[in-house]
Amino acid sequence: MRFLATVSYDGSNYAGYQIQPDQITIQSVIESALKRMHKGKVVKITASGRTDAGVHAYEQVFHFDSQLMIPEANWKKALNAILPDDIVIKKVEQVADQFHARYSAKAKTYKYVILNAEDPSPFQTKYSTYIKQTLNVEAMNHACQHIIGEHDFTSFCAANSYVKGSKIRTISQASCTKKDPYLILSFTGNGFLYNMVRIIVGTLIEVGLGRRAPDSLREIIKSKDRGAAGKTAPAQGLYLDHVKYSK
Numbered sequence: 001m002r003f004l005a006t007v008s009y010d011g012s013n014y015a016g017y018q019i020q021p022d023q024i025t026i027q028s029v030i031e032s033a034l035k036r037m038h039k040g041k042v043v044k045i046t047a048s049g050r051t052d053a054g055v056h057a058y059e060q061v062f063h064f065d066s067q068l069m070i071p072e073a074n075w076k077k078a079l080n081a082i083l084p085d086d087i088v089i090k091k092v093e094q095v096a097d098q099f100h101a102r103y104s105a106k107a108k109t110y111k112y113v114i115l116n117a118e119d120p121s122p123f124q125t126k127y128s129t130y131i132k133q134t135l136n137v138e139a140m141n142h143a144c145q146h147i148i149g150e151h152d153f154t155s156f157c158a159a160n161s162y163v164k165g166s167k168i169r170t171i172s173q174a175s176c177t178k179k180d181p182y183l184i185l186s187f188t189g190n191g192f193l194y195n196m197v198r199i200i201v202g203t204l205i206e207v208g209l210g211r212r213a214p215d216s217l218r219e220i221i222k223s224k225d226r227g228a229a230g231k232t233a234p235a236q237g238l239y240l241d242h243v244k245y246s247k
Contacts, residue, residue: 003075004063004095005045010086011056012126012236018050026051026060026087033082034064048101048108048243049192054235056127058111059090059242063101101243107172109188109241110197112233114205117181128182129237135208137178140185142214143207144174146221147187147200154224156203158195158232167193176204183208186241195232203230 007030015023019031027045034043047062070078075092083089113128115121120130150170157167173188185204187197203220206212212230220228 001067002063002065002095002097002099003072004061004093004099004101005075005079005089006091007057007060007062008088008090009057009060010126011051011054013086014053016051016053016055017047017060029083029087030062030079033079034066036082037078038066038068046101048105049240051238051240052195052235054126055238055240056236057240060240061101061105061243061245063095063099104245105243106246107188107190107244108192109173109186109244110192111187111239111241112185112197112201113237113239114183114185115181116178116183126236129234131205133209135183135205136210137176137183137208139210139214140176140183140204140208143204143212143217144176146215146217147171147174151221152224153193153196153221155220155226155229156196156199157193157226158199159226160194169193169196174200176208198233198235198238199226199229199231201233201237205233206230 009026015025017026019025019027030045031043035041043064043066045062045064047060051057072093076089079089115124115128115130116135118132148171150168152168154167169189169191171187171189173186175186177184185201207214
Protein backbone atom coordinates (compact mmCIF):
# COMPACT_ATOMS: atom_id res chain seq x y z
CA MET A 1 0.00 0.00 0.00
CA ARG A 2 1.17 3.51 -0.74
CA PHE A 3 0.69 6.40 1.68
CA LEU A 4 0.95 10.15 1.20
CA ALA A 5 2.18 12.19 4.19
CA THR A 6 2.21 15.94 4.73
CA VAL A 7 4.97 17.17 7.04
CA SER A 8 5.89 20.54 8.54
CA TYR A 9 9.43 21.17 9.71
CA ASP A 10 11.87 23.71 11.06
CA GLY A 11 14.99 23.21 8.97
CA SER A 12 17.33 25.12 11.30
CA ASN A 13 19.01 22.06 12.80
CA TYR A 14 19.26 19.94 9.66
CA ALA A 15 21.63 19.64 6.70
CA GLY A 16 18.68 19.94 4.34
CA TYR A 17 15.95 17.48 3.40
CA GLN A 18 17.83 14.85 1.39
CA ILE A 19 19.92 12.10 2.98
CA GLN A 20 23.64 12.91 3.06
CA PRO A 21 26.56 10.87 4.43
CA ASP A 22 27.28 11.56 8.11
CA GLN A 23 24.64 14.34 8.24
CA ILE A 24 21.33 14.65 10.05
CA THR A 25 18.62 15.48 7.52
CA ILE A 26 14.83 15.61 7.47
CA GLN A 27 14.63 12.49 5.30
CA SER A 28 17.00 10.48 7.48
CA VAL A 29 15.06 11.31 10.65
CA ILE A 30 11.69 10.40 9.13
CA GLU A 31 13.03 7.17 7.64
CA SER A 32 14.53 6.29 11.02
CA ALA A 33 11.07 6.72 12.60
CA LEU A 34 9.47 4.52 9.94
CA LYS A 35 12.18 1.89 10.40
CA ARG A 36 11.39 1.81 14.10
CA MET A 37 7.68 1.35 13.37
CA HIS A 38 8.52 -1.47 10.93
CA LYS A 39 10.72 -3.29 13.49
CA GLY A 40 14.01 -2.65 11.72
CA LYS A 41 12.84 -2.86 8.12
CA VAL A 42 14.08 0.01 5.94
CA VAL A 43 11.29 2.16 4.50
CA LYS A 44 12.29 4.78 1.95
CA ILE A 45 10.36 8.00 1.48
CA THR A 46 10.09 10.08 -1.69
CA ALA A 47 9.34 13.79 -1.33
CA SER A 48 7.93 16.38 -3.71
CA GLY A 49 11.42 17.89 -3.82
CA ARG A 50 14.43 18.68 -1.68
CA THR A 51 15.03 21.71 0.53
CA ASP A 52 18.46 23.04 1.48
CA ALA A 53 20.00 23.33 4.93
CA GLY A 54 18.17 25.93 7.00
CA VAL A 55 15.09 26.00 4.75
CA HIS A 56 11.72 25.32 6.37
CA ALA A 57 8.45 23.77 5.20
CA TYR A 58 4.85 24.41 6.17
CA GLU A 59 3.64 21.52 4.03
CA GLN A 60 6.25 19.26 2.46
CA VAL A 61 4.82 16.07 0.97
CA PHE A 62 6.28 12.57 0.67
CA HIS A 63 5.07 9.07 -0.13
CA PHE A 64 6.12 5.68 1.20
CA ASP A 65 5.03 2.07 0.86
CA SER A 66 4.00 -0.11 3.78
CA GLN A 67 2.00 -3.25 4.47
CA LEU A 68 1.25 -2.33 8.07
CA MET A 69 -2.49 -2.35 8.69
CA ILE A 70 -2.72 0.96 10.55
CA PRO A 71 -5.66 3.40 10.27
CA GLU A 72 -4.71 6.68 8.59
CA ALA A 73 -5.21 8.75 11.76
CA ASN A 74 -2.98 6.38 13.75
CA TRP A 75 -0.09 6.79 11.31
CA LYS A 76 0.06 10.46 12.19
CA LYS A 77 -0.05 9.78 15.93
CA ALA A 78 2.54 7.02 15.80
CA LEU A 79 5.06 9.00 13.73
CA ASN A 80 4.69 12.19 15.78
CA ALA A 81 5.30 10.19 18.96
CA ILE A 82 8.73 9.20 17.60
CA LEU A 83 9.79 12.29 15.64
CA PRO A 84 11.49 15.30 17.28
CA ASP A 85 9.45 18.43 18.02
CA ASP A 86 10.78 20.31 14.98
CA ILE A 87 9.32 17.74 12.54
CA VAL A 88 5.54 17.28 12.65
CA ILE A 89 3.39 15.01 10.50
CA LYS A 90 0.16 16.86 9.69
CA LYS A 91 -1.65 14.18 7.72
CA VAL A 92 -1.26 10.65 6.33
CA GLU A 93 -3.61 9.19 3.75
CA GLN A 94 -3.62 6.13 1.52
CA VAL A 95 -3.23 6.84 -2.20
CA ALA A 96 -3.11 4.88 -5.44
CA ASP A 97 -0.01 2.74 -5.95
CA GLN A 98 0.97 4.79 -9.00
CA PHE A 99 0.94 8.08 -7.09
CA HIS A 100 4.34 9.81 -6.92
CA ALA A 101 5.00 12.71 -4.56
CA ARG A 102 7.31 14.40 -7.06
CA TYR A 103 6.00 13.49 -10.49
CA SER A 104 2.30 13.77 -9.60
CA ALA A 105 2.72 17.33 -8.29
CA LYS A 106 1.07 20.05 -10.38
CA ALA A 107 2.46 23.13 -8.65
CA LYS A 108 4.49 24.28 -5.65
CA THR A 109 4.33 27.50 -3.68
CA TYR A 110 7.34 28.92 -1.87
CA LYS A 111 7.34 31.90 0.47
CA TYR A 112 10.26 34.03 1.55
CA VAL A 113 10.17 36.17 4.72
CA ILE A 114 12.15 39.40 5.10
CA LEU A 115 12.25 41.30 8.37
CA ASN A 116 12.41 44.93 7.16
CA ALA A 117 12.75 46.99 10.33
CA GLU A 118 15.02 49.38 12.19
CA ASP A 119 16.35 46.63 14.45
CA PRO A 120 16.87 42.89 14.00
CA SER A 121 15.00 40.41 16.17
CA PRO A 122 16.91 37.75 18.13
CA PHE A 123 13.82 35.55 17.78
CA GLN A 124 13.76 35.70 13.98
CA THR A 125 17.37 35.04 13.00
CA LYS A 126 16.55 31.46 11.93
CA TYR A 127 13.19 32.27 10.33
CA SER A 128 13.65 35.42 8.25
CA THR A 129 16.29 37.55 6.54
CA TYR A 130 16.92 40.93 8.15
CA ILE A 131 17.26 44.06 6.01
CA LYS A 132 17.38 47.45 7.70
CA GLN A 133 17.08 49.68 4.63
CA THR A 134 13.56 50.46 3.43
CA LEU A 135 12.55 48.27 0.50
CA ASN A 136 10.42 49.59 -2.34
CA VAL A 137 7.59 47.05 -2.44
CA GLU A 138 5.97 48.62 -5.50
CA ALA A 139 9.19 48.27 -7.51
CA MET A 140 9.63 44.67 -6.34
CA ASN A 141 6.08 43.81 -7.42
CA HIS A 142 6.71 45.45 -10.79
CA ALA A 143 9.80 43.26 -11.20
CA CYS A 144 7.80 40.16 -10.20
CA GLN A 145 5.60 40.57 -13.28
CA HIS A 146 8.57 39.74 -15.52
CA ILE A 147 9.00 36.40 -13.74
CA ILE A 148 5.44 35.24 -14.39
CA GLY A 149 5.01 32.96 -17.39
CA GLU A 150 7.08 30.27 -19.11
CA HIS A 151 10.76 31.15 -19.25
CA ASP A 152 14.21 29.61 -19.37
CA PHE A 153 15.38 30.36 -15.83
CA THR A 154 19.07 29.57 -16.37
CA SER A 155 19.96 33.01 -14.96
CA PHE A 156 18.28 32.06 -11.69
CA CYS A 157 19.81 28.61 -11.30
CA ALA A 158 22.86 27.93 -9.15
CA ALA A 159 26.03 27.37 -11.18
CA ASN A 160 26.58 24.01 -9.45
CA SER A 161 23.07 22.78 -10.20
CA TYR A 162 22.48 19.07 -10.70
CA VAL A 163 19.82 19.83 -13.34
CA LYS A 164 21.04 18.60 -16.72
CA GLY A 165 17.84 18.91 -18.75
CA SER A 166 15.64 21.83 -19.68
CA LYS A 167 15.63 24.84 -17.38
CA ILE A 168 12.31 26.06 -18.69
CA ARG A 169 9.74 26.49 -15.93
CA THR A 170 6.33 28.16 -15.67
CA ILE A 171 5.65 30.60 -12.84
CA SER A 172 1.95 31.33 -12.38
CA GLN A 173 2.20 33.70 -9.43
CA ALA A 174 4.88 36.00 -8.02
CA SER A 175 4.26 38.79 -5.55
CA CYS A 176 5.63 40.84 -2.66
CA THR A 177 3.33 41.79 0.21
CA LYS A 178 4.18 44.08 3.12
CA LYS A 179 2.94 42.99 6.54
CA ASP A 180 4.83 45.26 8.93
CA PRO A 181 7.53 44.64 9.91
CA TYR A 182 7.77 41.84 7.33
CA LEU A 183 7.82 41.50 3.57
CA ILE A 184 6.42 38.21 2.29
CA LEU A 185 7.47 37.14 -1.19
CA SER A 186 5.42 34.35 -2.74
CA PHE A 187 6.09 32.24 -5.84
CA THR A 188 3.97 29.49 -7.41
CA GLY A 189 5.19 27.39 -10.30
CA ASN A 190 5.18 23.98 -11.91
CA GLY A 191 8.78 23.47 -10.80
CA PHE A 192 11.84 25.27 -9.48
CA LEU A 193 15.54 24.94 -10.26
CA TYR A 194 18.26 24.60 -7.64
CA ASN A 195 18.35 27.83 -5.57
CA MET A 196 15.98 29.45 -8.06
CA VAL A 197 13.71 31.10 -5.49
CA ARG A 198 16.61 32.36 -3.39
CA ILE A 199 18.36 33.86 -6.43
CA ILE A 200 15.13 35.53 -7.56
CA VAL A 201 14.67 36.93 -4.05
CA GLY A 202 18.25 38.18 -3.94
CA THR A 203 17.67 39.98 -7.24
CA LEU A 204 14.35 41.44 -6.07
CA ILE A 205 16.02 42.74 -2.92
CA GLU A 206 18.43 44.68 -5.12
CA VAL A 207 15.43 46.10 -6.99
CA GLY A 208 13.83 47.06 -3.67
CA LEU A 209 17.02 48.83 -2.61
CA GLY A 210 17.13 50.79 -5.87
CA ARG A 211 20.26 49.04 -7.16
CA ARG A 212 18.45 47.55 -10.16
CA ALA A 213 15.52 48.74 -12.27
CA PRO A 214 12.37 46.59 -12.07
CA ASP A 215 12.45 46.03 -15.83
CA SER A 216 15.97 44.62 -15.61
CA LEU A 217 14.45 41.25 -14.68
CA ARG A 218 13.30 40.86 -18.26
CA GLU A 219 16.84 41.26 -19.59
CA ILE A 220 18.30 39.01 -16.88
CA ILE A 221 15.99 36.19 -17.96
CA LYS A 222 16.87 36.70 -21.63
CA SER A 223 20.61 36.61 -20.88
CA LYS A 224 20.54 33.02 -19.54
CA ASP A 225 23.54 34.04 -17.47
CA ARG A 226 23.71 33.35 -13.71
CA GLY A 227 26.18 36.23 -13.38
CA ALA A 228 23.54 38.70 -14.56
CA ALA A 229 21.25 38.03 -11.56
CA GLY A 230 21.67 39.04 -7.93
CA LYS A 231 23.17 37.20 -4.99
CA THR A 232 21.54 34.11 -3.55
CA ALA A 233 19.36 35.15 -0.59
CA PRO A 234 20.02 33.37 2.75
CA ALA A 235 18.32 30.02 3.35
CA GLN A 236 16.59 30.80 6.64
CA GLY A 237 13.94 33.07 5.10
CA LEU A 238 12.66 30.40 2.71
CA TYR A 239 9.63 28.16 3.29
CA LEU A 240 8.04 25.50 1.11
CA ASP A 241 4.45 26.61 1.64
CA HIS A 242 2.47 23.83 -0.05
CA VAL A 243 2.34 21.41 -2.97
CA LYS A 244 -0.70 21.10 -5.21
CA TYR A 245 -1.95 17.83 -6.68
CA SER A 246 -4.89 17.25 -9.01
CA LYS A 247 -7.85 15.65 -7.34
